[in-house]
Structure formats: structure tokens, C-alpha cells
Amino acid sequence: MKKRSGFVLVVLVALLAVSCVIAVSRGSVHIPWRTSLLILFGERGDWPASYERILLGVRVPRVLMAAVVGGSLSVAGVSFQALLQNPMADPYIIGVSAGAALGATVGIIGFGSLGFKLVPPLAFLGALGAMTTVYVLAKRGPRVPVVPLLLSGVAVSAFLSAVVSLLMVTHRERLDRVVFWLMGGLTGASWERLLSILPYTIVGFCIMYYFSKDLNALLFGEEQAAHLGVEVEKVKAILLFTSTLVTAAAVSVTGLIGFVGLIVPHLMRLLTSPDHRILLPAAALGGASLLVVSDMLSRTLLSPAEIPVGILTAMMGGPFFLYLLYRRKGGM
Amino acid sequence: MAQVDILIDGVVCSYGSHLVISGLSLQVKRGDFLGIIGPNGSGKTTLLRTIARVLEPSAGRVVFMGKDVYKMSARELARKMAVLGQEHSAEYDFTVHEVVLMGRTPHLGRFQGERQHDLEVAEHAMRVTNVLHLKDRLITELSGGERQRVMIARALAQEPEVLLLDEPTAYLDVGHQTEILTIIRRLNATSQLTVIGVFHDLNLASEYCDKLVLLDRGRIRAMGDPFSVLTTENISAAYGSTAVVSRHPFLPKPHVLVLPRRVERAGGERVHLVAGGGSGSALMERISLRGLSLSVGVINEGDSDWLTARSLGARIISVPAFAPVTVREAEELEAIMIGAKLVAVAEVPFGHGNLLNLRACLRISERGIPVVCMGDASKVAERDYTGGSATKLFSELQERGTRFVQAAEFDALLDWIVAEGERDAR
Numbered sequence: 070m071k072k073r074s075g076f077v078l079v080v081l082v083a084l085l086a087v088s089c090v091i092a093v094s095r096g097s098v099h100i101p102w103r104t105s106l107l108i109l110f111g112e113r114g115d116w117p118a119s120y121e122r123i124l125l126g127v128r129v130p131r132v133l134m135a136a137v138v139g140g141s142l143s144v145a146g147v148s149f150q151a152l153l154q155n156p157m158a159d160p161y162i163i164g165v166s167a168g169a170a171l172g173a174t175v176g177i178i179g180f181g182s183l184g185f186k187l188v189p190p191l192a193f194l195g196a197l198g199a200m201t202t203v204y205v206l207a208k209r210g211p212r213v214p215v216v217p218l219l220l221s222g223v224a225v226s227a228f229l230s231a232v233v234s235l236l237m238v239t240h241r242e243r244l245d246r247v248v249f250w251l252m253g254g255l256t257g258a259s260w261e262r263l264l265s266i267l268p269y270t271i272v273g274f275c276i277m278y279y280f281s282k283d284l285n286a287l288l289f290g291e292e293q294a295a296h297l298g299v300e301v302e303k304v305k306a307i308l309l310f311t312s313t314l315v316t317a318a319a320v321s322v323t324g325l326i327g328f329v330g331l332i333v334p335h336l337m338r339l340l341t342s343p344d345h346r347i348l349l350p351a352a353a354l355g356g357a358s359l360l361v362v363s364d365m366l367s368r369t370l371l372s373p374a375e376i377p378v379g380i381l382t383a384m385m386g387g388p389f390f391l392y393l394l395y396r397r398k399g400g401m
Numbered sequence: 402m403a404q405v406d407i408l409i410d411g412v413v414c415s416y417g418s419h420l421v422i423s424g425l426s427l428q429v430k431r432g433d434f435l436g437i438i439g440p441n442g443s444g445k446t447t448l449l450r451t452i453a454r455v456l457e458p459s460a461g462r463v464v465f466m467g468k469d470v471y472k473m474s475a476r477e478l479a480r481k482m483a484v485l486g487q488e489h490s491a492e493y494d495f496t497v498h499e500v501v502l503m504g505r506t507p508h509l510g511r512f513q514g515e516r517q518h519d520l521e522v523a524e525h526a527m528r529v530t531n532v533l534h535l536k537d538r539l540i541t542e543l544s545g546g547e548r549q550r551v552m553i554a555r556a557l558a559q560e561p562e563v564l565l566l567d568e569p570t571a572y573l574d575v576g577h578q579t580e581i582l583t584i585i586r587r588l589n590a591t592s593q594l595t596v597i598g599v600f601h602d603l604n605l606a607s608e609y610c611d612k613l614v615l616l617d618r619g620r621i622r623a624m625g626d627p628f629s630v631l632t633t634e635n636i637s638a639a640y641g642s643t644a645v646v647s648r649h650p651f652l653p654k655p656h657v658l659v660l661p662r663r664v665e666r667a668g669g670e671r672v673h674l675v676a677g678g679g680s681g682s683a684l685m686e687r688i689s690l691r692g693l694s695l696s697v698g699v700i701n702e703g704d705s706d707w708l709t710a711r712s713l714g715a716r717i718i719s720v721p722a723f724a725p726v727t728v729r730e731a732e733e734l735e736a737i738m739i740g741a742k743l744v745a746v747a748e749v750p751f752g753h754g755n756l757l758n759l760r761a762c763l764r765i766s767e768r769g770i771p772v773v774c775m776g777d778a779s780k781v782a783e784r785d786y787t788g789g790s791a792t793k794l795f796s797e798l799q800e801r802g803t804r805f806v807q808a809a810e811f812d813a814l815l816d817w818i819v820a821e822g823e824r825d826a827r
Binding site: 338 | 483484492499
């Protein structure tokens with residue numbers, strides 16, 4: 070098992086690298102992948118000068134951002150599923166998505182042209198605010214039990230989503246933009262935005278990895294974990310906030326990209342191991358690849374129109390996930 | 402000198418305003434195998450969770466090897482105390498080896514991988530619990546018994562000095578129950594592992610524990626060796642059930658038989674049974690189940706029917722074992738029979754010792770008390786060891802209207818008595 074997991078990690082790294090090279094090459098202007106590689110390695114050649122501008126200025130930040138966001142959502146999903154001991158958990162389950170949506174909607178509707186700059190910070194704050202509210206509502210003395218956490222997550226999400234809907238119907242002139250944001254996508258990608266979320270992803274991943282043995286123990290239930298020496302409430306609080314920050318950062322620049330955070334963790338558990346020391350890096354790599362490929366297809370399939378990437382993640386991830394699930398069942 | 406491992410000192414626990422444990426103190430010594438028993442809601446599991454540092458008491462302390470458990474870190478405690486719960490749902494595809502290695506978590510640093518020593522400890526734990534051959538199997542593929550053995554292995558991999566058990570065999574069949582508890586008992590005996598366990602099954606507790614604590618509404622009702630705790634009085638007081646406590650057939654331990662709760666009826670109609678040698682046990686149960694009172698006699702003390710009658714709380718007229726029935730008991734018997742709605746004679750062999758019972762039946766049938774005999778009239782001679790006297794008495798009984806009935810008809814008679822009694826009550 071251990072050896073196979075190591076092999077899978079190597080394959081995932083290779084897959085991500087190949088996906089990235091292909092993704093930066095494809096688009097309205099097709100650049101041969103050899104040329105892309107040469108440009109990336111700083112070579113000079115007799116290709117049009119616009120290639121370098123397109124590649125380094127537009128495609129590379131976009132592809133890297135897809136990778137970072139895909140990885141972020143996936144590791145956050147892994148962490149939420151273990152913390153809440155719930156296979157249906159995703160990064161949005163305790164109010165993050167609804168909070169971010171409200172923040173973004175307020176930015177789009179309330180600030181006109183300034184909105185483009187203000188949407189990410191407002192979405193980020195909205196996500197954090199919603200999650201904090203849920204957390205406070207679920208707190209019972211020193212403990213934060215899982216069921217109240219899930220239930221207040223549902224209630225707060227429902228309330229905030231209703232507010233978003235209300236804003237949408239009262240501001241029809243900006244309906245398109247809100248809907249587009251809600252569906253998520255990487256159109257707003259830039260080096261600046263990439264760099265603004267990268268620290269959250271890196272630090273967040275390190276914190277999660279630091280607690281990977283605790284997450285393993287939590288899969289057997291909170292009391293079991295406590296008996297194995299895990300300070301359950303402390304770990305839960307730290308990881309809930311870490312995972313929320315990672316998710317909020319990703320969502321703030323891309324909108325709500327669904328499915329990645331739910332399916333990639335399961336996919337990687339089936340392919341590697343439930344052991345978080347392997348699962349977390351595997352999910353980061355797998356999630357990154359999935360979103361890089363999905364985003365590439367979203368740009369190219371119906372070019373020049375762009376399909377919202379959430380539609381593609383679901384269309385590709387869903388059947389593949391079912392395939393793995395049934396193959397395993399048949400084998401048992 | 403025996404060392405005190407765990408000291409529970411005036412512990413009070415409550416859920417909201419509901420007091421679950423009210424001021425409980427207890428000492429557990431190193432190497433003890435202590436069983437916590439008690440009815441539902443008596444606070445057994447709460448007490449165990451309090452010891453396990455899961456549920457902080459609102460007052461009092463739990464001191465483990467000189468340190469307050471709630472001032473220790475989870476990690477520090479997990480290196481010395483392991484907990485084995487009820488059956489675990491295993492939803493994630495860990496291998497058995499991975500699960501057992503998780504028991505090493507409290508001994509390892511955050512980023513530290515398992516060392517050779519950890520692998521050896523895990524392997525030893527798997528060998529002791531007989532799961533080594535399952536090492537590479539997935540925990541999700543195992544049966545309940547196998548999985549529970551893996552969980553013991555994981556607990557042992559923690560190298561604990563104390564093992565807490567929360568009804569670890571609750572969902573297992575009897576074979577696996579004894580297997581799991583035997584493994585734990587052996588560890589307790591061979592490596593001085595202190596064990597504290599919650600048990601629902603009084604006989605498992607009696608069989609495997611050296612000491613028992615009987616909890617009742619958050620307090621200790623009895624504490625000590627199984628014989629002093631598992632008494633009819635204690636069980637009746639804590640559980641509200643009647644129990645017969647006998648000695649385990651092979652072990653120096655008490656064996657508890659909890660009896661069905663009797664349905665007491667207001668009317669108090671009584672059926673008298675002449676029985677012996679086990680011929681009447683089934684009849685007694687049928688009488689008792691209908692809520693009818695029961696009297697039995699005359700019967701020898703120690704007879705299996707005598708035991709049954711005693712356990713059902715019947716009125717009994719008895720003579721010492723092997724002694725014959727004398728005129729004195731026969732008179733007492735007649736007095737009791739006269740108050741009965743029905744007198745039944747089980748298929749008991751008659752010798753000179755108990756022939757007086759049959760005479761008494763004949764006399765009271767003359768006074769209008771209905772008498773029935775179980776079985777076939779034609780087969781009476783087969784159980785007549787009096788040289789014909791019993792057979793003669795049976796035919797005299799028949800002449801006075803006594804009938805021989807089978808089980809179904811007997812039940813119908815009992816039901817009729819119950820119905821009559823209810824009609825009279827109205």
C-alpha cells in the first residue's frame with residue numbers, strides 16, 4: 070500500500086506538469102508545446118514575440134491559479150471531511166460559499182466599476198464572517214460538536230443565500246455578473262491575484278499536514294481520537310479556521326467552483342490511502358490537475374465563448390468518480 | 402505493596418441539571434481487573450468517560466499515577482491509558498497494519514515516521530491478539546470479531562498500563578465475546594495490565610473481573626469480589642429484578658440467572674401443583690406467566706422443581722431432601738390446597754415418600770376443589786413405585802371426576818381461571 074501510494078504521488082506530479090504545459094499551450098492562439106517549454110525555460114527563438122506576452126502575461130498566471138485553487142479546494146475538502154466525519158462535507162459546508170457569495174454580490178452591486186477590485190476582499194471577509202457565525206452558534210461550552218456545526222452551517226447558508234437572491238432580483242441590471250461569479254471561473258486570473266492567495270494555500274497546507282496524524286485518528290471518531298492522544302477540540306478549531314481561510318482565499322478570486330472539494334478527496338482516497346500523510350499531497354496534486362484541465366477545456370471547447378469551469382469539473386469528475394466507485398465494488 | 406493506579410475522588414458528573422454521578426470515590430490498584438456494572442442510566446459509561454479524560458467532572462478529581470487526569474495532556478495520558486470501545490464502524494480503507502500503528506501515535510513526534518521499535522511493538526500486539534495474518538487486509542473487510550481484535554491490538558500498541566473497556570463485546574456473538582475477554586484477561590494476568598471495564602452482562606463481569614463495582618443512580622451500591630457484589634439483594638435493589646445466584650459450574654465465581662419479572666394480578670387466584678424431579682418446571686412457568694399465584698408441595702428441598710418454585714416466589718411446603726412426607730406436612734398441604742382454584746398433579750413418579758400428596762388430592766377433591774392430572778391415565782402404572790397404591794389412588798380420583806389432561810387443555814384451564822378472576826374483579 071505504502072509503495073503504491075508513493076508511486077501514485079509521482080504519477081500525480083507528472084500529470085500536473087503535463088497538464089500545465091498543455092494548458093498553457095492551448096487557447097485562441099495555439100502555441101506548440103515545445104515552444105511553450107522553451108519560453109518557460111527562458112530560451113529565445115524565432116517565434117512571434119506575442120507568444121511570450123500571451124504565455125507569461127496571461128496563460129501562465131491563469132494555469133497556475135487554476136492549480137492553486139484546485140489544490141486549495143481539495144485539501145480543504147479533505148480536512149472538512151475528516152473534521153466533520155462526514156463524507157458529504159465539502160469546503161463550502163459550513164457557510165463559506167454563502168458568505169463569500171454575499172460579499173461578492175455586495176461588491177458587484179454596491180460598488181459599480183470599483184467592484185472588480187473590491188470583490189475578492191469582500192468575498193474573503195464574507196466567507197470568514199459566515200464561518201465564524203456558524204462556529205459561534207455551534208459552540209457548546211468548550212466544545213464544538215459536529216452536528217450543531219453542520220446544522221448551523223445549513224441554516225446560516227440558507228439565510229445568506231436568500232439575501233443574495235434578494236439582492237439579485239432587486240438589482241437585475243447586474244444579475245449577469247453576479248450569476249457569472251456564482252458559477253465560478255478563472256477569468257480574473259492575474260499574477261497579482263495569484264500571489265495574493267498563494268500564502269494562504271502554502272501555509273494552510275503546511276498546518277493541515279502538521280495535523281495529518283490527528284486527522285487520521287479523527288476518522289475513527291472524536292472520542293477514539295482523544296484516546297489516541299489528540300486534543301480534539303483544539304485541533305478541530307485550528308483546522309476549521311485554517312481550512313476556511315484556504316477556501317475563502319481561493320473563492321475570493323474565482324467565485325464558487327463546485328465539486329472539486331467534494332470529489333477529489335474521495336477520488337484520492339480510492340487511488341491512494343486514507344492516510345492523510347499521503348492523502349493531503351495527493352489531493353493537492355490531483356485537485357490542481359483537475360482544475361487545470363477543466364479550465365483549459367472551459368476556454369477551448371466552445372471558443373471564443375467560455376464555459377463556466379464548475380460545469381466541467383462536475384461533468385468530468387462525476388463520471389470518473391462513479392467509475393472508480395463501481396470498479397471497486399465489483400472487485401470486492 | 403499494591404500500588405494505587407487510579408484514584409477517583411468525590412467525582413460528580415452531570416448532563417445539564419441531571420446528576421449522573423453524585424460524589425463517587427473509588428480506588429483501582431495496579432493489576433486489578435475491575436468491572437463496573439449497573440442498570441441503564443446508573444452512570445457506568447459516564448464514570449468510564451470521566452476516567453478517560455473525555456468528560457470532565459463538575460467536582461472531584463480523577464488521579465492517575467499521582468497526576469490529575471485533567472491536568473495531563475491527551476498525549477501524555479494516551480501513552481499510559483488505552484480505551485477499547487464498542488464495535489467501530491470502519492468506513493475508511495486503512496490496512497490492519499496501519500490501524501495498529503496508529504496506536505503508536507502518542508509515542509511519536511509530529512513528523513516522525515514509525516521506527517523499527519514501533520513496528521516491533523505493533524507486530525507483537527498483532528500476534529497477541531491473533532490478527533497478524535490479517536496484517537495487510539483492509540479494516541473494512543473484516544468481521545466484527547476480527548475488527549475488535551484489531552482494535553485491541555491498536556490499544557496494546559499504545560503500550561498502556563491501564564486499559565479501559567466500554568462494553569467491548571456488546572455487538573459480538575458469544576464465541577467472540579469470550580475470545581476478546583480471554584485475550585484481555587490473559588494480558589491482565591501476564592503483564593499486570595490494569596483493566597477497568599463496563600459490563601452489561603453480569604456473568605461476563607463475574608467471570609472475567611476480580612472486583613466489581615455495582616452502580617445504582619450514580620452511587621456505588623456494592624463493591625468487592627464478585628460473590629459479595631452479585632447477591633440476590635443487590636441485584637434486586639439495583640435492577641429491580643429477581644435473580645438466582647448460584648456458583649459457576651467450573652469457576653470459583655458466582656453465576657447469575659435473572660428471572661423474568663412476574664406479572665402480578667390483583668385477583669390472587671392460586672393454582673397448586675404437586676410436582677417433583679423436574680416434572681413441574683414447565684407447568685410452573687405457564688402458571689406464573691399468566692400472573693396466577695403458585696403453591697407447590699409437598700416437595701423435597703433441593704429438588705429441581707423446588708428450585709424453580711423458589712425462583713418464581715411460590716409458596717412451598719417442603720421436607721428435607723430424601724425425607725418422606727409426614728402427616729404434619731400432609732395437613733399443611735390440605736390447608737393450602739383448599740384455598741387454590743385448581744390443583745394439578747404433574748407427571749411425577751410416586752413412591753412411598755410422596756404418596757401422601759396423592760391422598761391429599763383425593764380428600765380435597767371430595768371437598769369440591771377441582772383436581773387435574775397431567776399426562777395419560779393408561780401410563781400411570783409406569784411411574785408407580787408403590788406396588789399399585791398410587792395407581793389405585795389415581796383411579797379413585799378419576800371416579801370423583803378428576804381428569805387427565807394434556808398441556809393444551811391445561812393452558813385452557815389456566816386461561817379460564819384468569820378470565821373468571823377478571824370477571825369477578827369487575
